[in-house]
Amino acid sequence: MPPGMVWELVMASLREAYPEETLSTIPRLPSITIIKYTRTQATGSDAFRAIESIPTRNVAADDSRPFLQFSVVHTVGCGQQRYLGFGHPELVRLLRYAGSAIFIDGIFKMVPRPFPQCLIVMMRDPGMDMYVPATYVLMDSKQQDAYWNALNYVIVQTDRLLEPATVTCDFEHGLMNAITEQFPLVKIRGCLFHWKRALRRKMVELCIARPQISAVLRSGVIDVLAIIPIDQIADKGFRFVRAQMDETGNKTKWDAFWRYFRKTWVTSYDAGLWNVNSMTESGIDLQNRTTTR
Incomplete structure (x- = not known):
């Protein structure tokens, strides 16, 4: 929660508790400075440590279920690879359905530092007949092994029940190879x-x-x-x-x-x-028609 919002909530609660009293409080800007300083002392200025703390990792202030699904660091040579996975538990649960249609896409421009990419795993909800974003994975590498690890952590969050029938994705060799290794029997469709x-x-x-x-x-x-x-x-x-x-x-x-x-x-x-002729001839529903238009 932003420091300014914390101050506003505290002030609102004080006014509600003491409606008839004249309040003498710390002004807004100094209060925000104090809140920032306190958070820095609590987390050592480590944003990842702050994300993992309660209630920051929760779905909402009044919902204690985790929105942060995993936070993992791998040592690769002299460097590190970090993965942060987010997802609403109800949407992550949809990934457990066998024979599902999955859409995987990566975004690069609207990603928080220091991550260059966010991998989004979308699931076709059969009840709504539309794709919904189930998991977001912030990752700092675009190598095949990084994609493999990211998918592996998503699979773990489903208790290893994720077994899609089809996966639609970009034409990136590293991503496609990682998908094939994780799901040997899956049908890959290029978006x-x-x-x-x-x-x-x-x-x-x-x-x-x-x-x-x-x-x-x-x-x-x-x-x-x-x-x-x-x-x-x-x-x-x-x-x-x-x-x-x-x-x-x-x-x-x-x-x-x-x-x-x-x-x-x-x-x-x-x-x-990328050619769907075989699917149209066999009567297979083209699940990514709406998504790819």
Whole structure:
């Protein structure tokens, strides 16, 4: 709770207890300074120690259940890797359902120091028919072993009952490998939103005209490659998409883009990670449709 809010609550309680009295109290700013000093003395200026203390780690002031699910430090060589996991107990509990659909995403810009990344594990709630964020993991490494450890701590919080049927995530090799190691039988789906964002990033890198980029990324153009049979992507698929495009003045750049597409999304990555044709043909519900739009 912010020091200013602590002061306001204390003053409100004093006014309620002594409504008829004239109160002589320490002013707001000096009170905030005292509160900060007291907290520093109690935690040794260690933010992580403060987070682990009661009631800071609780769901709320009137709810003693832990919102802080784990706080772990690993020694790696001469350095350390730290993991802070947060989650409402009721949402973490949803991860126990067998055969669930999980969505894992990482955010980098809105993360508290000193962490460069927050890994969010979302669970499809069958009752609400929507994804809900079950766990947030602050982590200071993007290596495969760090992803493995983060997922392992999430699994432990479910009493090792987390056994998803599908996991949708970004096209990051380290994360995908960690998911495969933790869940050997799981079906991994690449997030179509991240797929199109990666394509756009490459187009911008090649200095293709912005109107042409917007046109090819609109619905029904390049995303058609994600729903046609995989064996038709590099032939009929490419020809269809290019027929819908205006490459005027940028044909050389578009040739370079399609070479990149073939090398990266047909050869390097298994096209089955981002192409959903097999799932639509088998009648499998595309759980990440709403999320990826």
